[in-house]
Amino acid sequence: MTLRTNRIIQVLALLVLALGAFGTLRAQTDAPALVLKGQLTGKDNQTYRTEAFTVPDGTTRITVQFEYTGRDEKTTIDLGLLGPDGFRGQDGFRGWSGGSKALFTISSTDATPGYLPGMIRAGEWKLLLGIPNIRPDSKAEYTARVWFGHRDDPAWTPAVLNPPIKNEAGWYRGDLHMHTAHSDGSCPTQAGLRAPCPLFLTAQAAADRGLDFIAITDHNTVAHANAMRELQPYFDKLLLIPGREVTTFSGHANLFGTTAPVDFRVGSTEVPDWNTLLRNIAPLQGVISINHPVRPSGEICMGCGWTPKPDVDMSLVQAIEVVNGDDPGTPLSGIPFWEKQLNRGYRITAIGGSDNHDAFQKVRKPGSNPTGIPATVVHAETLSMHDIVEGIRAGHVFIDTDGTKDRVLEFTARTDSAQALMGDALAVPRGVTAELSLRATHAEGGCWLLIVDGKPLAAPAPLTQDDETHNVRWTSDGKRHWIRAEVRSADGRPLLIGNPVYVNP
Structure with missing residues (x-):
């Protein structure tokens, strides 16, 4: 065996070990941090019990999956959660789902309905169990699996919380730029006035158009994540992806796939320029997309054009919104800006977004932005948050500027x-x-x-x-x-734009 052959075998062996370690790491990431188990007998009928567990420093999300035996004998266990202060103090009772949910999550941005979003303090927390019924001669066992999330985790973790909407590969159509009541989205009220537009109406408009996914991208906030958490089980054919439009004085960009806090104050002491901002968000594992890059900036559209100083390191950017609403084939098209980056050697994905601000807009006309026009069409392994975001990152995307089906x-x-x-x-x-x-x-x-x-x-x-x-x-x-x-x-107007x-x- 030659030295070269031996070295190749060593490298391959190390690669196999590395891939195995990656698979183990992923399994560990998806596995619960804690598994709590307990037993009940007839003596526990109509009593309450707590299961204590310790939440470590740096935790930003708690997710619990709960199951128990004995249902065939009418055993019932209700479920709730207590923070370190119990029923007293600011960080105390965090929610109650009774017997309606076997899985719940809480974080500072969102929580399963029945639970309260808020900061998560390290210390002793308790699952609160209520036992409204267990027969005198019955026994039951319960298991609670607990996951702890962290700031840099992508929005699709843990996997148990975000199963695919469809578990098959294909082209999936979506809208990646939408605004609701959580920023400047508005729509007619029942009396015909204008009011902040509830997120439900945006999701319903997307479902009516037959879209497979949408990203809600309100300005500089993820306050909409809580409403999305409530709506996702109802919209079981439409994937809801949390995003935000990072809005600055020198440009706008959408960030998809994370709900972590982001300091957007470009030009401040803390965030002196866009390169600092982009480096800060890189660990969050999302996708950042420059929006409507050639829009004019000024009092009509403050900061809408892309004018960062110093120039941005485009290797930190994953996508560019080359179609915004009805601009394909117009001087406002982002295609020339995108192609300039491609000619400089950057691999950046072209996407589109309606920039919808009114869920009731249905007809395309000058200056309007109906939901789903354009559609960004992504080839993904499944219809899931992870695979749609990764499909965009990989460039497996074309844009349907008319938003057809x-x-x-x-x-x-x-x-x-x-x-x-x-x-x-x-x-x-x-x-x-x-x-x-x-x-x-x-x-x-x-x-x-x-x-x-x-x-x-x-x-x-x-x-x-x-x-x-x-x-x-x-x-x-x-x-x-x-x-x-x-x-x-x-x-000559672009209809389908490929990457x-x-x-x-």
Whole structure:
């Protein structure tokens, strides 16, 4: 065995160990921190009992899953939670769900209905058990699994709290920019006046449009997370993703997938510039997207344009909102800004958002932003918060600017040895020919084109069928390029905007 071969085997062994450690770490992350067990007999009928547990420093979320035996004999156990102060003091009684819920969570931002959100103090907490019925000759056993969350945890943990809405891979359609009563969203009241618009109406409007997911992105707050926690079980076909629009004097950006507090005061002593802000949020495992980057800033739209000083390190940015409401094909389009970053070598995902501020807006017209127009369409392994956010991060995304229910744009690049989807990288050495494949559905009457480094590979060609695939051969010069697909209307307005395949990045 040669020294080189031996070294390769050592590296592979270390890789296997590392992957095993990662799998163990993930299992430990998903596993409960504590498991509490107890038994009941007939003597416990119509009594109360507590199960004490210690909450460590740095805990920002408590999640409890509770189960018990004896239901077939009509045993019933009700459930509540006491903080360190018991029934006295500010941090005392934190909620009661009775027998209605087997799983609950509390944090400073949100809580399962029946429980109170608020800060979580380290110390002794207690599960409060009420036993309204257990027969004299019955016995029962109960198990409580307890998870402790921390500030930097993404919003989809623990996994038991956020199961997939759909457990299958596919294209999922959503709206990534929406406002409610928790910031400046408003809508007509029953009397026809304007009032802050309840989050329920925004979710209902998205469900009516047939969307698979939405992100609520109120300005600089996650106060909406509590309402979302209440609504998610009801909207069991619509994934609700917590977000926020980080709103500053020099630009706006959406942050998805975290409810952790963020100091947004760019220009202050604590947050002198956008680079500081972006570095501060990097550990939160969310996705940050620059919003409407070429909007004018001023009294009409304060801070809406992207004007940070000093220039932002774009390697800290994961996405750009290239379509905001009805701006595709207009001077306000964010596509040129995005393509400029791609030409500089950054791999940044293009997304869209309605920027809806009124859940009752249904019709697209100049200056309006109906829910779901545009739709950001993400290819994800499941319809879950984790997989949608990771699909955006990976660039497995296209934008349907009209927010239809069925248009699809698929784009791949392949060589004899490898294949890449939108957002992926592909090595194509000099002189090697790659096959570029574009598929568009339900876009008949439009025109398809491929774009290389911001320039059309050829003139737009018409789509004459409802489901159409085109293959183009492209020979590499061995240099770095990005290639993406697009479908435009007959008058040149973008209809479907694909993310690139990155060649030799």
